[in-house]
Amino acid sequence: MSAIPRYLLSDNSTVGDDGALSVGGCAVSDLAAEYGTPLFVYDENHLRERCREAVAAFGHGRVVYATKAFLCRAMARLAYDEGMLLDVASGGELHVALAAGVPAGACTLHGNNKSLDELRHGIEEGVRHIVVDSFDELDRLDSLYREGLGPTPKVLLRITPGVHAHTHEFIATGQDDSKFGFNLGNGDALKAVDRASRSPSVDLVGVHCHIGSNVFEASSFAKAAEVMADFAVPLDLPELVLGGGLGVAYVEGEEAPTINQWGSVLLDACAALGVRSKVSVEPGRAIVAAAAMTVYTVGTIKEIPGVRTYVAVNGGMSDNPRPVLYGSGYESFLPRAVNAERNLTARLVGKHCESGDVLSLAAKLPADVAVGDLLATPVTGAYGHSMGSNYNKITRPPVVFAADGDARLVVRRETFEDLLVTDVG
Numbered sequence: 001m002s003a004i005p006r007y008l009l010s011d012n013s014t015v016g017d018d019g020a021l022s023v024g025g026c027a028v029s030d031l032a033a034e035y036g037t038p039l040f041v042y043d044e045n046h047l048r049e050r051c052r053e054a055v056a057a058f059g060h061g062r063v064v065y066a067t068k069a070f071l072c073r074a075m076a077r078l079a080y081d082e083g084m085l086l087d088v089a090s091g092g093e094l095h096v097a098l099a100a101g102v103p104a105g106a107c108t109l110h111g112n113n114k115s116l117d118e119l120r121h122g123i124e125e126g127v128r129h130i131v132v133d134s135f136d137e138l139d140r141l142d143s144l145y146r147e148g149l150g151p152t153p154k155v156l157l158r159i160t161p162g163v164h165a166h167t168h169e170f171i172a173t174g175q176d177d178s179k180f181g182f183n184l185g186n187g188d189a190l191k192a193v194d195r196a197s198r199s200p201s202v203d204l205v206g207v208h209c210h211i212g213s214n215v216f217e218a219s220s221f222a223k224a225a226e227v228m229a230d231f232a233v234p235l236d237l238p239e240l241v242l243g244g245g246l247g248v249a250y251v252e253g254e255e256a257p258t259i260n261q262w263g264s265v266l267l268d269a270c271a272a273l274g275v276r277s278k279v280s281v282e283p284g285r286a287i288v289a290a291a292a293m294t295v296y297t298v299g300t301i302k303e304i305p306g307v308r309t310y311v312a313v314n315g316g317m318s319d320n321p322r323p324v325l326y327g328s329g330y331e332s333f334l335p336r337a338v339n340a341e342r343n344l345t346a347r348l349v350g351k352h353c354e355s356g357d358v359l360s361l362a363a364k365l366p367a368d369v370a371v372g373d374l375l376a377t378p379v380t381g382a383y384g385h386s387m388g389s390n391y392n393k394i395t396r397p398p399v400v401f402a403a404d405g406d407a408r409l410v411v412r413r414e415t416f417e418d419l420l421v422t423d424v425g
């Protein structure tokens, strides 16, 4: 069986004469020694390059980074410095973006169930757009207007276009049966446009859709763009936002469109249908996923003859819940031997008290994997750190940005004291 495919490693990954991996010019073994494991290692120039690719494809001010994929102050700043705006989906995400020094005027507030406080916070701070998701939210905006809160927020309406994206059910959001948005098919979308365009409490500037996440088929995006263009052209509003959702390759054999190809599909579809609005997108995963890997230490290897081998690392579902949530696959390899054939098939598991705490059901690893080895899972830059938890009171791993031979700690490892910060006992 083959070595880890190099295309799953971040752009600035290099392998030395000794077969060992460096990221951004930093030896992974040095990073592990300095910061401990588990550790998220981001290739900073890879992140910047994906931001630049997106901005080049769609235009300055037309790419909104979906912060839920991965957010800390360094990431918020990086995306903003590279010419992107930020999509925040809660008061907490807005708080972190603002704490990073990103102006509220560069933030779009999302969420299917924003509270009155979140809306008030967004309006007071002066967010660029609020993407309104429901009639109840329009009611809440009316009540804030009656309170005299200003300025009048610029809003987009989230439309559910009835397009079924080919992805996992839990991350498909464009179909009619969805908690998100105003359905196009049953007339709610038009009713919402009608109400918002007459309402003094909002300034309707456009419509929005997001069909789902980790979508690989360019045709799904083209279809959504067509449906949205049909709806949006007669409205002739200034903004049309087509969401995020571009998939990335996680495992050997997967292939996703590039950001540039995605841009062509969407912009061509819009041009063909006569869209005159400013077209923007909101990528999350496609910007950050492949930029990072998680580095663990192997602690226990259990061989059950005739059954299987378990390889347990010192993290698991608390730093990467995606396999449990979506059945997602991940590759694995040993940073000390990047080119090694991976002839052992083992179940890669974490250290949590659950049989379901699996990182990879059938991980391929070099047969000489041993206790004490560093083990890495690539493409963990999206929805890993951000979906992490403290389950079993495991402290969350640190995040390091590596570039040009230097590494900087941007999120430190949690301590046992952190576990008690909110416990007023």
Ligand SMILES: *Cc1c(COP(=O)(O)O)cnc(C)c1O
Pocket (backbone or CB within 6 Å): 066, 068, 069, 087, 110, 210, 212, 213, 214, 243, 244, 245, 246, 282, 283, 284, 285, 286
């Ligand atoms: C999650 C989300 C995104 C980003 O999705 P990715 O799959 O990470 O690109 C963009 N827009 C909205 C509204 C979202 O909910």
